Amino acid sequence: MSVYSMTGYASAVASVADHVGENTEDAGAPAVARKSAEGGVGAELRSVNSRFLDLSFKVPDEFRALEPAFRDLLTAAFKRGKMELRLQPQRVADNVWPQPQTEQLHTLARLESTVQNWLPNAAGLSVNEVLNWCRGTAPAVKLDEVALDAVRRCVEAMKEARAVEGARMVAVLLDKLGQLRELAAQAGPLIPQAVQRQQERFLQKYQEALQAVGGSVTPEAAQERALGEAAAYALRIDVDEELQRLKAHLDEIERLLKKGGEAGKRLDFLIQELHREANTLGSKAAALELTQISVGMKVLIEQMREQVQNIE
Template sequence: MSVYSMTGFASAVASAPDHVGENTDDDGASSASRRHASGAVGAELRSVNSRFLDLSFKLADEFRALEPALRDLLTASFKRGKIELRMQPQRAADAGWPQPQPEQLHTLARLEGTVQNWLPKAGPLSVNEVLNWCRAAAPSVKLEEAALEAARQAIVALAEAREREGARLVGILKDKLLALKALAEQAQPLVPQAVQRQQERFVQKYQEALQAVGGNVTPEVAQERALQEAAAYALRIDVDEELQRLKAHLDEIGRLLKKGGEVGKRLDFLIQELHREANTLGAKAAALELTQISVDMKVLIEQMREQVQNLE
């Protein structure tokens, strides 16, 4: 199953079905049919990340009544993201001018002749009057179905765009996972080494203290005390549990990325857990190398957080 991003853009244009009309001859009888020019609707969808599904609509006035149907289409396709739908009718450069048909002009000429026979002083029709009459006689184009079809096409295109972006983000996250696992492997042997070094320091200090007090404490007692201090120190700096939990979280993130679907919220929680373990690792760090590993981990985890917040 794919992983989807919440960011994307898509647009689509759909045309209304051609309207079929009928010619009318001089006697008012219907004759051969003709098609009137159809209208078109353009739809744009913009999507960014959001905790929930947040829909907004910027529609032309003739499409306001479609908002409930458009909302149903969007909620059926997306679960998270701030999505804005813009919709406008598409108008050609000559859309405001009617296209007079021969039968219309023939009818106008016949009517004009009839009027002038009865009213000889009546003036001839102007071009503007003819065009206005043709515009009034033209059937209105219904764009509702075209608007819904444009929305459906844009939704499909947006889902594809979000899928492509999601695949890119998954690739980035997998690279970060590999880097974090490599850092965890580097940190694993550093703790025993730090304990060994600190144990040697404790023994040396107790030997120095023994010499300073003039031998009132036997070397065996001093060494035993030093080993006790080293053991307590080892417990304080032991990060094996943190490293094991961190590896478990990394494995779970890898599993979710492979499974796909709506994983954004789950991944966001795991990123918080990773950050907590990396902070603990830094707090317990007994060596400069461990401190640097903790810092590198937190940088990678923060980069992962930025990407995960874009996933659905």
């Protein structure tokens, strides 16, 4: 299953020619008439990130009654995102002449013959008058189904666009996950090294104290005290638990990215948890290297947050 971005753009056009004969007053319109029909409806969808599915419609008044149907199409296809649907009818220009149909010409000839039988002095029809009459008597095409078809096509195009963008985001996030794993692997060995250095400093400090007091404290007691303080220090700076939780969060993020579907809210929560662990790691940093690792983690996590906020 794909991971979908909440940002995207799509457009589609449905032609009246595909619907003439299905939704016209003259359901028996010939195939030639259907092929010669022009015009249609254009649809546009724009989408940005949002916590929920927020829909808005900018459509001509003739399509207002279709808004519930448009809403059903969008809610069935998308779960999150602020989406705007625009519709624009594409009418046949007034200067485009129709292709006269045989039935129209036969009807017009009969009418002309009837009129001339009663009015022998009546002038015959000109070509211009015939074409205007054919255009005025063309089957009236209702654009409702054409508009719905345009929106259906636009929804499919938007799903494809959001899937393509989602795939790019997954690639970026997986790369950031790999970098975070490398930083976590570097942090692990630094803790024992820091404890060892601090233990040596404690021992040196107590040896200097022994020399200053002239031997009132035995070397064994001083060493025991130094080792005790080193152990307490080791507990304070131990970040093994934080690293383990961080690795668990990274594994879960990777699993969600590979599984796909509606993962945005879950991923956003996990990013917050990653940031919490990175902060704790920084607060316990006992060496400059650990501080640098913590800062590097925070930078990567913030970059991941920007990507995750666009995932459906």
